[in-house]
Amino acid sequence: MTIIETPSPNFDDRALPVSIIVLHYTGMQTAQAAIDRLRDPEAKVSAHYLIAEDGQVLRMVPEDKRAWHAGKSCWRGIEDVNSASIGIEIVNPGHEFGYRPFFEEQIDALIPLVAGITERHGITRGNVVGHSDIAPTRKQDPGELFPWSRLAKVRLALPRPTKKLLDPMWADAGFLVALERFGYDVRDKLAAVVAFQRRFRPELIDGVIDGECRSILLALLLPKPQGDD
Numbered sequence: 001m002t003i004i005e006t007p008s009p010n011f012d013d014r015a016l017p018v019s020i021i022v023l024h025y026t027g028m029q030t031a032q033a034a035i036d037r038l039r040d041p042e043a044k045v046s047a048h049y050l051i052a053e054d055g056q057v058l059r060m061v062p063e064d065k066r067a068w069h070a071g072k073s074c075w076r077g078i079e080d081v082n083s084a085s086i087g088i089e090i091v092n093p094g095h096e097f098g099y100r101p102f103f104e105e106q107i108d109a110l111i112p113l114v115a116g117i118t119e120r121h122g123i124t125r126g127n128v129v130g131h132s133d134i135a136p137t138r139k140q141d142p143g144e145l146f147p148w149s150r151l152a153k154v155r156l157a158l159p160r161p162t163k164k165l166l167d168p169m170w171a172d173a174g175f176l177v178a179l180e181r182f183g184y185d186v187r188d189k190l191a192a193v194v195a196f197q198r199r200f201r202p203e204l205i206d207g208v209i210d211g212e213c214r215s216i217l218l219a220l221l222l223p224k225p226q227g228d229d
Contacts, residue, residue, distance in 0.1 A: 001057060001109070001112050001113065001116075002056075002057070003049075003057045003058070003059045004056060004057065004058045004059070005058075005059055006035065006039070006050070006058040006059065006060055007039075007059075007060060007061075008038050008039045008046040008047075008060040008061055008067075009039070009041050010038070010039075010040075010041065010043070010044055010045060010046035010061070010067070010068050011046055011061045011062075011065040011066055011067050011068065012065070012066050012068075013065065013066060014064065014065065014066045014083045014084075015066070015080060015083040016078070016080060016083040016084040017084070017121075018063065018084060018085065018086060018121040018123070019078075019084050019085075019121070019122075019123060019127055020075060020078070020081060020084050020085035020086070020123065020127045020128075020129065020134075021085060021086050021088065021114060021117055021118070021123055021127065021128045021129070022069060022070055022081065022085045022086070022087050022088070022129055022130070022131055022134060023088050023090065023110075023128070023129070023130050023131065023141075023142050023146070024047065024069060024087060024088065024089045024090065024130075024131045024141050024142060025089070025090050025091075025092035025093075025094045025099075025141040025142045025143060025146075026050070026089050026090070026091050026092060026093075026094065027092070027093065027094030027095070027096060027097070027141060028093065028094070028097065029093060029097050031050075031052050031053060031091040034050065034089065034091060035050060035058070038050065038060055038089065039060070044068060045068050045069065046060055046061050046067045046068050046069060046087075047060055047061065047067050047069040047087040047088060047089040048060060048061045048062075048063055048067050048069075048086045048087050048088065049086075049087075049088045049089070049113060050088075050089040050090075050091065051088065051089070051090045051091065051106050051109050051110055051113070052091050052106075053091050053103050053105070053106065054103075054105050055103070055105030055106055055108055055109040056109070057109050057113060063086055063117070063120070063121075066082050066083050067082065067086075067087050068082060069082065069085075069087030069089070069131075070082045070085060070087065070131070070134060070135070071135060071138065071139075072135065072138070073131075073134035073135040073185075074134060074135075074185040075127070075129060075133065075134045075183050075184075075185075076127070076183040081134050086117050086121070088110070088113065088114070090102060090106055090110065090142060091106070092141075092142070092143075094140075094141060094143070095140055095143065099143060099145065100145070101145050101147075102142075102145065102146060102147065107147055107150050110151075111150065111151065111154060111156065114128060114151065114156045115154070115156060118156060125151075125152075125155060125156055125157050125158050126158055126183070128151065128156060128157045128158075129183075129199075130142050130143075130146065130198075130199060132195045132198055132199070133183070133184065133195055133199055134185075136184065136185065136188065136191040136192050136194065136195035137188045137191040140198065143198065144198050144202035144203075144205060145202075148160070148199070158220065160200050160201070160216065161200075161215075161216055161219030161220060163219055164215070165215045165218055165219050166215070167211035167214055167215055168214050168215070168218045169211075169214070170209075170214050172189075172209050175193075175209045175213070175214055175217065176189055176192065176193075178217055178218070178221060179192055179193070179196060179217060180192075181221065182217060182220055182221060184196060190207045193207050193208075193209055193213070194207045196213065196217070197213065200216050200217075200220070201213065201216060
């Protein structure tokens, strides 16, 4: 894979080992606008990598440094997600500027990039997440059009469960306990449910805890082979 060095000054030292990959969309009108912002010292934002519309991969921050991409966020009890994660921005205008499907070239470039990162850092597929997963009250990216199934097919992300399980009939409070156990910050209950749906049931994002949501979450929490989460 050819990676174009496009350094950003916006980073500092890590306080935690890398255990998470966070996928974003740029959410700006053009790729150049996103690149300029991620390199602007006054913006105080950055990412380790950016994937352009044609599949070109730009490296902006070295993996051993803490890029500033996650903001206020939490995943599986980690609140300094920037210290524990690699951030990958994928060029897409996002919901504000005309959200659209991602280009095949972008996903074709993303897969080997994520594969290399997971191998280098021993990241499990349960920790390959979207920005909306770690910051449900603030973010929607990479959004409901992101093809998580492409990553899941090559075991780089958790798949949407296909096995039909009996509805566990959790009360809403029980569902939220289970959702927190899975990894989400549930302090804002509605935002957490919406983020879960955006990731695992994108065809219906209504914030309602229904039988399908409960069954999907139960399947995700069931014991899996060692090291396969």
